[in-house]
Amino acid sequence: MWDYSDKVKDHFFQPRNAGVLADANGVGDVGSISCGDALRLMLKVEPESDIILDAQFQTFGCGSAIASSSALTEMIRGLTLEEALKVSNQDIADYLDGLPPEKMHCSVMGREALQAAVANYRGEVWSDDHEEGALVCKCFAIDAVLIEDTIRSNHLCSVQDVTNYTKAGGGCSSCHEGIEDILARVMKDRGETYKPGSAPKEEASPAGLTNLQRIRRIEAVLEAVRPQLKRDGGDIELVDVDGKTIYVNMTGACAGCQMEALTLQGIQQKLMEELKEFIKIVPTKVSSLTRAMKG
């Protein structure tokens, strides 16, 4: 049974604003009947102010689809169209205190219904290129279509690549077989053979940097974060750069700090933005485990 939040259950058992809105002037019909969810969102918009006076829905779908529809109508009533369009699917999920990863698409459907209804009100044609595949990575809710598209457009050839680009497979790793299957299929299409375990070729820096330029940029990023670390009584030093792996040494109070992983993650993110490529930051020498053993 799904682990639905109390709020999801509440909006399912007592849906708000369900039923036909007779004098709607914006209607959006979206969904996918094959995957069992479809939604009609009806808006009554005040033309002078663009304010949504009323919003109602009809939904063919599961508990979370009905709850997402109900939540959406509650969220957008009283907003202007511009404000309403800023509501993201994550906002809908947050409003409901979260949705299971398999059910996030219900909130996506809500957002799309909103876009479709606004387009309909404005006399525009709304079309969507969103295509949804089977859920592969449950940790990060990444589906097969996204993985396949990403492999195709970025010429990926390893599970690690896929994790770097989409996060899929970066959690519990149970989906790696599924990711390998997609890799094998897509690589076959482009005339290559998927070889498990073969580390991705360390290509030259996508930003077109020489090794020296890269290392200087890495150092510049570390310099930038250093004052912050020093304030907390710690420091960081660059140990080595091996392809996409950057080895650092955390010293002082930073070493073994409970926030070490989080700090490194932040630095890794800054490095990736600066270098415009996926890199992995690895702390050397100091590990809380060895310290614990020594201590």
Added chain:
Amino acid sequence: MNGIYFDNNATTRVDPAVVETMLPYFTEQFGNPSSMHSFGNKVGLAIKKARMQVQELLGAEYDSEIIFTSCGTESDSTAILSALKAQPERREIITTTVEHPAVLTLCTYLEKEGYKVHLLQVDGKGRLDMDEYRARLSDQTAVVSVMWANNETGTFFPVVEMAELANAAGAMFHTDAVQAAGKVPLNLKDTKIDMLSVSGHKLHAPKGIGVLYLKRGTRFRPMLRGGHQERGRRAGTENSASIVGLGHAAEMAMAAMTFENTEVARLRDKLEAGILAKVPRSFVTGDPDNRLPNTSNIAFEFIEGEAILLLLNKFGIAASSGSACTSGSLEPSHVMRAMGIPYTAAHGTVRFSLSRYSTEFEVNRVIQVVPEIIAQLRRLSPYWEGDGPAAEPEKAFAPVYA
């Protein structure tokens, strides 16, 4: 726990008498049946008795044809992989589009490994075309794996006849009888069925115990190698308490066989008729004239199954659905799709599966509750208007993107 449990094809409650029989095997009878002392000896004897009880339920000729496994899925995998290993020159498998994932997913995997898999289609009532089956059988067929009864609709396949045909073609025949065993009489000694899978928890024994029936003389290659347990055909220390429990449950199922096929069937029929009479635009899926006595699968058009289950659950009623959402997949039940049930109905299928513990009172209660739940959800459905579906529902609501 109170509540109305009509989901016995998913799993059953362990009969209290079965639990009672099992308990000593967790405490004083904890010995390893392989051991050379009295701690193990009594356990060995208890397992021997359980093997004979299961033999009786399956109508097997010898008790040595019964191999205890950990579950139905293990039995299915063992059977199919063994047939391929034992006949390396034969590279083809025949199965059906409506098998349980335990068989279908394995076959998809084997296809990637280079085996050819023939999937037999079914008609609108879930029935096979025997001419298509005959045409697929050849000297390349290693194994035919066809379920005895479908888990979603209860529909029977003519496995006894199909086993004869497979045997004539020199192919092995396996059947997943996880839903059938304990609900309908089996008499394997008079059939050409080589291998058959049973799952304990579908017949009031615990989870984690299964059986592979292996007809004497059938060439076999074990999946688990190691110790000499189960005559070397399934290594691993015996799950003695569960084996004893399954033996007792098999004996109880034998004793209740007539009841299952008369009284349980009567309650099922009453439930089905009661719901169909009160709910418009609903119909039975599968073959109502040829199915398990306890199963009724009803499609409620224009609404979605998970929503139905959530509302049923609020009334303490447990059932299951073929909708995509209940499994987290994007497609509704492959069984419903194989029968050509349209999406607007396939997503709204609900399976009620009774047991010998189901009561008239429970049936009456479900008949009373279901129509209002269906009406409530239809009021939310964009395909529905007032008391009936919108005129031309597929046109009245045609959402963007599929």
